[in-house]
Amino acid sequence: MLPLRLAFPFSAIVGQEEMKRAILLTAVDPTIGGVLILGHRGTAKSTAVRALPALLPPMNVVRGCRYGCDPDTESRACDDCRARRAAGEKLRHDKHNVPVVDLPLGATEDRVVGALDLERALTRGEKAYEPGLLARTNRGYLYVDEINLLEDHLVDLLLDVAATGENVVEREGISVRHPARFVLVGSGNPEEGDLRPQLLDRFGLSVEVTTTNDLDARVEVIKRRDAFDRDPEGFTAKWAAADLDTRKHVERARKKIDALKVPDAVLRDAARLCAAVGTDGVRGELALLRGARALAAYDGARAVTVDHLRTIAPSALRHRLRRNVLDDVGSSVRIERAVADVLGAA
Amino acid sequence: MTLRDSASERPAAVASERPTAVATAVATLNLATRAELAAAVLALDGVALGGAVLRAPRSDIAETFVARLRALMPDGAPHRRLPFAIPDDRLLGGLDLAMTLAQGRPVADHGLLAALDGGLLVIPGAERIGASLAARLTQVLDLGHVAQRVRVADAPTHHAARVTIVAIDEAEADEDAVHGAIADRCAFHLLLDVQPLPELYSRADIKAAAALLPHVDADTASEPPAHPTASRSTDAALRTLVHTAELYGIDSLRAVRAALRVARCCAALDGRRSTNDSDVATAAALVLGPRATRLPAPPPETSAEPEPPPPPPDDAQNQDDSAERDDQDVRELEERIIEAMAAALPFGLTMDAPTRTPKARRAAGRAGSDRSGGTRGRQVGTRRGDPRGGGRLDLVETLRAAAPWQPLRRRSAGATEAGSASAKPIPAIPARPRVLVRPDDFRIRRLFEPAGTTAIFVVDASGSSAVNRMAEAKGAVELLLAESYARRDEVALIAFRGAKAEILLPPTRAIAAAKRALAALPGGGGTPLASAIDRAVELTLRARREGNDTVVVFLTDARANVARDGSGGREQAMAEALQSARVMRGLEGQVLLIDTSPRPSPQAQEVAAAMGARYVALPRTDARSIHAAVTAARA
Known part of the structure; x- marks a missing residue:
């Protein structure tokens, strides 16, 4: 299989502390809500999000589950997993990276929520559900670049799912619901159009990123990027310790957070x-x-x-x-x- | 070979004159030579550099560049033109419907981009690419692969899609250019003229350079601490590029990164293992030059350099030798770059006050303009059709259409299969009989998407009452913007005064951009009404092309006194205004003329009638009444 391009390491991103912090905090507590990143092109928005699978602690996923269910929280299991448990099956699990799914602008509703399974419809004339992007997003991140240009009906749909943690599909004669808990990360350039206020409010955190004007910082940005481009493996290895440190922080914080008191x-x-x-x-x-x-x-x-x-x-x-x-x-x-x-x- | 000091002397082995000529005389390079160099660099390192945005006076000239690039790329590299309305299935992969139906099992089509891995994607009419297609393309440019989109047993999860893009920008002068996300990722923004590209390089040259490229400056890039001296020199080049970008108002760090790569490509094409000043200057001119949005502040001692500008060479008290030499390097290099850049700056930058950057303009007009008629929106029914034309297949309806014919088809299919059974084995037929679907059965969703409205304000900024009128017009535009905030409406603004009308704000929903344009609105001078109407016609047509309805609002007393050519004379000016007005009428859109003269003016009524405009006399214009009039006209 084709080896995927390595992602630029999270820790090697120069500056943009507020953005990095916001993203890490949602990793500690996904219920904070989504993160909105506003800023011009080339401010490491996409880079930061795409770095997450390699950065965050891997998660346990029920083997064979199409929705990436957590074997340890039965309350949030999908219908398939419940049925398997009810049938007395012992569910095994694997370690997976936290999913980060790119939602392309103009993606069709079919692709997002899932649709009739073509294979089975065509070959057997059966109605069956083929999961969409939201199924892959469960327990991870949904990234929408240029979210301010996203079509209204998709925005509504994402808001609904993000709010309920569940994707309810009623179309083409299929009726399915499955868990879809995710952190919505939207980025955009405010000069290219504003976000609808209804959407804005649903984001937990927002950050404004700018390109730094500091010559040294700008030089450093390009130097690291260039070093990465020339030798992705070597560069990633060099930053692995820093990434690991961040990962441990996130893990510790997750364990601690429930016990934390708010005076x-x-x-x-x-x-x-x-x-x-x-x-x-x-x-x-x-x-x-x-x-x-x-x-x-x-x-x-x-x-x-x-x-x-x-x-x-x-x-x-x-x-x-x-x-x-x-x-x-x-x-x-x-x-x-x-x-x-x-x-x-x- | 790794010594930096040998960089400036070219190895004797590389005896050809062209790279040096190219590198040293970059300031005098003509467009064709620059294009040839860009083609060579793209053939060498196109995947990392994204590609090129081309502007050419004729489309056949753009094609000569494409042909040249193909001649330099590896033999047999795939090459395809992007169809304008390409469905996702074809672009990123999906189910191959014809094969799937024929074989009765899902057959994946990996899509155009995967098929183009290692090849060239040509995008004619690239300015028409909307935000959603741009988003897909940039995603693939960034990741270098497309995901497998159809669940097929044993299929890999990804397919490589490392493509080089040539985006041919066929926009007219005042139209939006290629989408910013694409333009930002393309290293080169080239302007072509009728001159043919000089064939300076051959495929063999590119191949040799490709072998060399990974080694160019390799020692300095990967492990800086190990080679302090060398790394400082690379640093110097990089710092200079970053600084140059800042001087010329280029925000994007991608451009600088691309320039650095291009410099290395130049060195590789020249047969060297390290970059020299010429490479850097050439790269700056090629990559940064066309992106400049302003000229550097004039040199007087207010220079933006981090260090105070000291008398150059002999100032060695507080810095050690090598750092000092480095400084000098940087300064020399900078001068060279500025000289090289001068020849590559965008046309017009050197003449006009650079208040509106091309980037801001480009960005502003794009929002919500992505309305590719009938492929999105709410479903209102189905019709018979071919899903490959961009329509979305409605499966349930398709199967429903196929259902009544099943027994008949199965019988006839059985007959043919039986007849040819001995000839060739039939692909595995599932246990239960499959549904036999014929192209006739395909049902396409009919989609409906309500069109947005573009309100085009044409404001008379001439004469004495201009100040008041402008203020109210600004107020009205802001009110409308506030309203369109939650909708898909756009606002545009044309101001006319002095010699001609000017589009101050192309259609936009962006409050930030609109407010900036409004703040900079000047007043006073003559009344070039004809030119104003012409601009309004232009914007109307543009908005229509993007699927929007338009409302054009004129705020004027219609006392035209400047003709199209900028000369004075009421009679000529009025005659031309009426002529333009009739063109406007021909568009049959909503037009409103708000007469701002103290008493209703016969001229304004005449122009309104000629335009087929609704005429409203509002001697005491204020933002709210304008807003009310526009809302009424739109309803």
Whole structure:
């Protein structure tokens, strides 16, 4: 089989700390929601996402399961796995990399949600379900480059599935539901069109990436990329230790996070912060708290503190501000002001 | 061979004059020679460099470049033109319907890109590529493979698809260019003229260079700490390229990375194992030159260089020798590059104030423009048709159509099979009888996608009341933008004053781009109404091509006094305006003329009538009433 091109190592990405942090935090706690990455071309957006399978801890997957079910959480198992268990089968499992699925713009609904199985329809005249991209995405990442250009009906569909963790297919006479828990990572260039507000709000975190103007950093970016292009294996091996270190951090954080306490004072601060910037609904508050908790876990802290809140606030809130077309003040600036007002200076 | 110091002297073995001539005289290279060099570099390292975007005065000239590139690529490298409306099945692979039906088992077709592995994909009319096709192509360019999309036993999960792209940009001067995601990934942006490409290289040269390429600067790139001196020199080249990109307003780091590769290719083509200054200058001119969005700030002491500009050579107090020599290297190289770049800058950059970058323009017009009639949207029914034409097969309906004929077909199929049974074995027939589907049975989904609206504002920025009018027009555009935020509508803006009209904002949904354009809107001068209407006609046609409805809104008193050629004279100006107005009428779109003169002006009414426009007198224009008028016109 054709060896796939190696992915550029996550740890070798120069700068873009906020983006890397946001992505890692969703690896610690996928319930934070998706990550929206806004920025110009060539800012390592795709690179960061495509580096995840090699970076994140591999996961256990039930052997033969089309939806990548986890052998240890029966509550989230698909119907096939339930049936197999019910029939008394002992499910075996394998280690797989965390899936990262690219959703191309203009992908058909068939490809995304799955469709009638052509083979069986044509050869046996049977109705059977052929899983789509969402099935492969279960427990992983769904990456949509240029998500701001995604078609509306697909956006609606992704929102529904992301919200429920389940893909419900009712079409062409087939009726199937299967688990589809995933972290939606969308990237886009805001100059090429804005995202619909409904979609914006569903993202847990958002980051704005820019190309650095620092000459040394830019030189370093290209140097690493060039070294990687010339010798992918050698370069990857050189960064393997750094990647492994990050992976261990994620693993430790996952074990720790459930035991982490969020003090009442921090809860109150979070609520006051959301009120101060005027985000609608509870999504902002949830993302803020979950983000802060994941960050505390990743940092190895004993409890969530106001500093964690302060760090994560711009990512958790900036995309939820009411847009005012006639107002020029950037969202990040408004958040920073609110953070300074509510939480005091760092 | 690994010594950096030998870099500047070419090995005697490589005696040909062409690479040196090419490298040293890059500033004077003509378009054809640059194109030849680009073709050679692409033949050498096209997969890593993405490819080229071509602009040519005629399509046959673009073809000569393609022919040249093919002549340099390995013999037998596949080559294909991208059909404009290619379905995913054909592009990325899918089920081969004809074979599947014939054999009664799924037969995968790996698609055009997999078939082109190691070859050349030519995209004619590349400016028409929408966001979704661009996204697929860039994904394949980035990954170098396509995924197996049909579940077939024992099929590999991926197929290599390492392609080089030649995107032929046939856009007219003012239209959107090739999609930014593609253009960014193509190392070369070439302009061709009628001159034929000089045949400087042969396939054998490319082959020799290909063997050499992995070794060019290899010692310096992979393990920097081991060869400090050498690596500093590569560093110098790289730093210079990064700096040059910054000076010329090129944000994309991909371009710099490509330039570095191109420099190595130049060295390999020249038979050298390390790059020299000429290579770097040539690469900068070829890759960075056409991407420039601004000219470097004039040299006076405000230079953007990190170090203060000291008197060049003998300033050795605070730096060690090699670093100092390095600095000097960098400066010399930089001067060379700037000289080389001068010849390769995009046309127009040197003449106009560079307020609108080509990149921003290109990006802005693209949003939502991807409406390839009838292949997406909500299903409203089915019709008989061939799914290979881009339509989507409706399987259930297809099977339903095939059902009544099954007994009959099975009988006749049985008869032929029985007749030919001895001749050749029939592919394994499944245990249960399969459904016999004939092309006649295919049912295609009929899809309906509501069209968006493009509101084109044509604002009179001339004369004394311009300031007020412009402010209100801006207000109205912003209101509409806020509204279109959650919809698929676009807004465009044309301003006219002085000698001619200008498209300030191509159709866009992007608030950021729109606001920038609005902020920069000037006022005062004459009234070139004819030119304004012409521009509006242009934008209308463009929006139509992308499947949008249009509403054109003129804000003017219609006192035309500048003719198309920029000369004064009311009579001539008015006659031309009426002439253009009739063209506008011919388009039969929604047109609204808002008369902004203090009293309803007969001229404005005359122009409105000639355009078939709805006429509204709004002597005290304000953003809200304009907005209301437009909303009414659109309803």
